Structures are given as C-alpha cells and as structure tokens.
Amino acid sequence: MANTTSDSHDHGSHDHHIIPLKTYLSVFAALIFLTVITVLAAKVDFGAFNAVVAFGIASVKAGLVLSIFMHLKYDNMLNRVIIGTSVFFLLVLWFFCILDIVTRIGQESTL
C-alpha cells in the first residue's frame, strides 16, 4: 500500500500508458466471440453447471473490460485494491447468505 500511494507522487511528469488501437479492437473481437459462446453454451445442458459456465464466461469478459477498457492492467495498484475490496466483500455477503440457506432444515426453520 505504501508503494501505491507514493506512485502518484513520484511520477509527476510520467506519461500515461497509451494502449494501442489494435489491442482495443482485439479485446472487442474477443468480447463478441465470448458472447456468441455464452449464447451457444446456454443451449447445451450442463446440468448443475449451467450457471457456472454462463457466469464463468461472463467473468472472463468482465476481466477483459476491467483490465483493458478500464486500463486497470496499466493502472496503479491502489485502484486495483479498491475494486478488489468491493468484490471481496460481495463474496463475503454471498458466502454467508449461502451458508444460512443451505444449513436450514426446512423453509420454516430458523436454525
């Protein structure tokens, strides 16, 4: 963390990293390709893994948008920590909700 805060100070005249046009276009192509895959995969029945497949692909797409379109790949660590923190606490919320629901004996149970 100490490293990241000093980052914004040290590079007073630092040039911003400019991502090449080609990279943006290939990321867009990849996103469209993954969207097609998502739609096709939805037609196949993976049983219990239907949601895992769909949201797995969605997460790959999200990763591409975050790292390239939103420049996180070339950004300072602090911004990555900020966004990582929100995702972490979302998973904490998710985890405890699931824990509650799967440990109930029945709908009316308050165990």
Add this chain to the structure above:
Amino acid sequence: MSTAKPGSHHHAHHYDNAEHEYQSSKEGVWLFLCTEILMFGGMFVAYAIFHHLYPELFKVGSKFTDVRYGATNTVVLLFSSLTMALGIYYCQMKEQKKAVIALAATIVCGFIFMGIKYLEYTHKIHLGLLPGDWYAGNAELIAAEVGNLKIPDNIGLYFSFYFLMTGIHGIHVLIGMGLIGWVLVRTMKGEFGPGYYTPVEGVGLFWHLVDLVWIYLFPLLYLVS
C-alpha cells in the same frame, strides 16, 4: 479548469502537480464504482437466494425474456464500450475530431440500447407481466406467447427482479449518456488533449461499469433458467 486547452490545463492548488490531480480524480471514480458494485451486487445476491428458494418460479419467469433482444443489447453495449475507450484514446492522441465521433457513437449506442429496452418493457406490460402485487397476466396473451404453461401464483416476484435490475441498470445507461454528452460538448470545444482528459476518463470508467453489470445481467435474466 474551464480554460484548459490541450496541454495547458492548470491543476488545482491543493495538488502537487497535474499527475497527482489526475490520479486522485481517477481514484475517486473507482471508489464510487466500488459502491456501485456493492449496490448491484446486493441485488444479485437477493436474486440468488430467491432463485434457490423458488427455482420453478424463476424457470417459468425466464421463459418471458427474449434472448435475441438480450444478445443484441449485449453486442450494442460491448461496441459502445469500445467506442468509449476509443474516445479516450483519440483524446490521448490529440485527434479531436475522431474523439468527437467516437463519443457520439457511444451515445447512439445508448439510444439503441434503450430503444430495445423500450420494446421489451412495452411488450411485457402489454402481457400484464408486472412486478410483485401488480402482476396482472393476461392468460390468453400469455398462452399465445409461451403455450400452455402453468403460471405460478407468485410469478410477480420474478418480474420484480426483472424490472428492478434492468430498470436500475437502464437509469445508469441514461445517466451515462448524459455524462458522455457533457464530455462530448467539452471535447468539441477543444478542452481535452493529451495533457488533460480526466473527465473523459472518469465518465469512461462509469460507462464501462454499466457494460460490466450488463455482462452479468444478460446470462442471469436471459439465459440461465
């Protein structure tokens, strides 16, 4: 701030230099996006809970979403994310005209997205597929749409999630379009260039988040039943 010409932006006095100002502004936007993720995330967790409790209800409900509309809107939003990123890229490259075109294209995509959303909403309202207690499904119209399907009593719950999640997302699209309009006007005035484009970058981050949320909403509402 308002007098800035490319390269001649003067940073506010409480910053060490222009870079410090740029990084702080961006950090502020990321912190705001953090709250956005937690807000949308709460709705996703609620969806997961009720989906787990009443799987049949969600299975029937999801039969009323049209994958063609959803997929088209996904492509439209992904393309708008590309043009938004290009808007920033052309500001960095000092190509003002191309930046203006890219930003304008992003707004056009917003209109297309909301247009398709309008078609979806009016169709659902026509069938009486309203949220919660307001549900007033017209049996004949529904039968014509999905055939003989037993509609659960509490199907309104599904449409509460549908309208709430896509509605709040849609409001974000509208706000994003307004913000892009604002930076578009400022770009036309020649206020942004390689030396200063912070507002374009900030608005861009917001727009990409709107795209990110849709990337998850699409499989959630249109594909997984």
